[in-house]
Amino acid sequence: MAAQFGRRLRRGATSGAIVAAAVAALAASQGPGAIPPPTDNLNGDRAIGAGDATSPAGGIDGGSATGDSPYYTDLPPLNSPNRPGALPTSPTVPIVTGPAAAGIPSTVLAAYRRAEASVRATDPSCNLPWQLLAGIGKVESGQARGGRVDANGTTLAPILGPVLDGVGFANISDTDDGAFDGDTTHDRAVGPMQFIPSTWATWGQDANGDGKKDPNNIYDAAQAAGMYLCAGGRNLAIKADLDRAILSYNRSTEYLNTVLSWFEYYGRGAHTVPDGTGVLPVDRSDRPVTGRTVRPSGSASPDSPAPSTSPSPHKPAPKPSETTPPSPAPKPTEPTKPPTTDPTRPPVATPVEVPPTLRVARLRPGTAVLTAVTESTFAQAATVTAVDASGRPVAGVSVRFELPATTDARFPAGATTVTVTSDARGVAKAPALRAGAKAEPFTIRATVPGRSLPAAELKATVEVRKADALARIGDTALTAQTGAGYAGVTVEARLGGALAAGVSVTAVVADSTDAPTQSADGPSFGKDAAGNPIRTRVLKTDAQGRLSIGDLVAGEKAGDYVLWLTAPGGGTVKLTLTVTAPATTPPPTTEPTPDPAPTTEPAPTASGSTSSSPSTSPSPTG
Structure with missing residues (x-):
């Protein structure tokens, strides 16, 4: 116990400065042998189909991804791994081996690197390194139980944390009706990255493109973890943001120091091992420390430790006993050749799963x-x-x-x-x-x-959208006096008998039905900015395949004109536009002056003169 505590103390004392530098270096280099992620990040480059690629609304709610479930407390060896160099860049590159603790199962490593590339393409300012995901994956599930996953990255058996019933752990009532954890009373952390169902419901991803978000799939879980760590605009190249990100996964200082130790360790070197052969951790935060730090992979799960397997001491050849009769001295035989492979390492000839x-x-x-x-x-x-x-x-x-x-x-x-x-x-x-x-x-x-x-x-x-038939709705004559507006015109477009929406229809006011040649004097669709009449325009049918014309104005010259409407696909209709001159008002008429009535000539007088007015004499003169 003291030795274990001493190792942790030595680790914690140096982790602050070292990890801060390591994160910055990994942000620039993406770690040893990392696949370069997309670098343009322009024009809305998003990992669609590889997760939603955007942080869910609301961000982190103040809880933790795992519900503060137990985790593995094993620490990496004090001796640094010999940096093995870049991971294989083609199937022909020899397998690189190193310390067993630095080996990561090939599919699990591919999922971490895939998640790094995806998150960097959508959120480059986060500077997520895959080594951080590897550190969390080691602490949460021993890299998916040493890489016990199928070809699509799904664990061969579910990985479940303890029941979160408040007895020694947090008390989290069921939130998924047992869909992920099989428990309809309380929640349990699920999968290689140990998400509780309520967190997975918000952050779950489909990174392997199989159409479902599965917390037991390492591709889905790794990408969800990467996005969760980057939430809130964090920059993981900054030590304070890195610490906050890890603590948001599990609110424990011991957890923070353990993850940072593995993160730093993988940053100095890592190599692939075949799936199912990864080294599993032993010690858990909810169990007494055993003093063991690593063990070979087996069938153990995070909720049930496997029995320890200590190597059996080598038994010397049995000595002759009283019950064994002496035998003649054997003939000299050829010495037995030692094994050609180191039993503590994967054989070099074992094929590696290339990302x-x-x-x-x-x-x-x-x-x-x-x-x-x-x-x-x-x-x-x-x-x-x-x-x-x-x-x-x-x-x-x-x-x-x-x-x-x-x-x-x-x-x-x-x-x-x-x-x-x-x-x-x-x-x-x-x-x-x-x-x-x-x-x-x-x-x-x-x-x-x-x-x-x-x-x-x-x-x-x-x-282009097409219409093979155009027809006017209604048959009212289109007549207007010079300078006046026409009544509205509605036309319907069809293609193969069906209404044709979104079709661009060209309207031209022409002089005759022979050709749609624009008229110089006919009606217009108003005037342009320079005051010139507009006699050609493009209209578009609406969702019901109709277009309306309500701005036709008669010109100054009376006569008959033609409105041509044509559509791609052959649809055409010709409408007659009549311009009439305004009615002329006749000038006002005056009554003729009647001729004066004729007058009777007065009778001549005896003196031979006439009088200006007739006069009658009441009596004869003498």
Whole structure:
């Protein structure tokens, strides 16, 4: 016990300065042999399909990822591992061996490195190193029980922590109805990274592309852990942020120091070992310290320690006894040759599981024809298959899909670049692609980040929306006096008998039905900024396949004109527009002056003169 405490004390005394420098160095180098993650991080580069790639709303709620469940307290050896150099870069590189404690099962290591690359692509300012995930994985589950996982990264048996019923541990009532931990009364930490169900419900990821978020899958769990550690805008190259991140996983100073010790140890060197052969820890925070630090892998789980296996002392050859009759001296025989392999290390001839990104030899483009009409979603997704040199599919490969700058098509959230992970069949499927307003062909490029493999190219085409028939709704004559507006016009577009939405229809005011040549005097759609009449414009049908024209104005010249409406696909309709001159008002008329009535000539008088007015004499003159 004293020796164990002394080791921990020596570790803790130096961890602060060393780890701070180690994090900064790993942030720059990504650790020994790490696969370079995507470096552009532009145009919305996201690991879609490899997790949500964004931190859940609300961030960390003040609890811990594991519910402060028990953890392994074994510490790494005091002697530093001999730095083995870079991990294999191709299947032909010899296996690199080192101290048993520095060995990480190949699939588990691939999951840590995959999580680092994914998180760095979406949150580069966090500076997540895979060695930190390895340190947590060692403390939580002994690297998934020494790498006892299948080809897809799922543990061969569930890894469950103790029941969190408040007896010696936190009291956390059931939150998942037993879906993950099989307990409908209380929660238990689940999987190689030991997430409690309530935390997994928020942070769970699907990093291996199998369509489900499984805490027992090392790919899913490692990526979820990486995103959880980076939450809240943390920069893990800063010691204070690193400490806060680890303490958010389990609120224990002893836990912090233990994880930092393994993190520092893996930062100085690590190597791959075959799955299932990793060294398992023994001591747990909820059990007495046994003084043992490592043991060979077996069937033990975090909630049930395996019985110790101490090596049997070598028994010398039995001496002759009284019951054994003497035998004649044997003939000289050839000396027995010593074993050619060191039993304490994995044999050098054992094949190593090379990380998926290093095993992939090329990307094979899918055969789907990628076509869409403007402003719609492509019916088929862009896919490629990651294969090795023998043509066999490779799962867990990061694949980046990139759109050219010339197209206005976009992935979700307006992204022009997305990163996804190949599934168990080696297929990497890009998220739904939506066409823009431009009708044109373009090429999608698929590459493997960190590898110089030739890009796989996928051809895509965006076509215009079409209508093979246009018809006016209503038959009221379109007549207006010069300078006046016309009544509204509604036209319906169809393609193959179905309503055609989003079709661009060209409207032209012409002089005749012979050709849609723009008129110089006919009606217009108003005037432009310079005051010139607009007689040609492009309209678009709505979701019901209809378009309305309500701004037609008659010109100053009376006569009959034609409104041509044409659509891609052959749809055409011609509407007569009549311009009438305003009615003329006749000038006001005046009554003629009547001629004066004729007068009677007066009778002549005896004197021979006439009088100006007739006069009558009442009596005859003498």
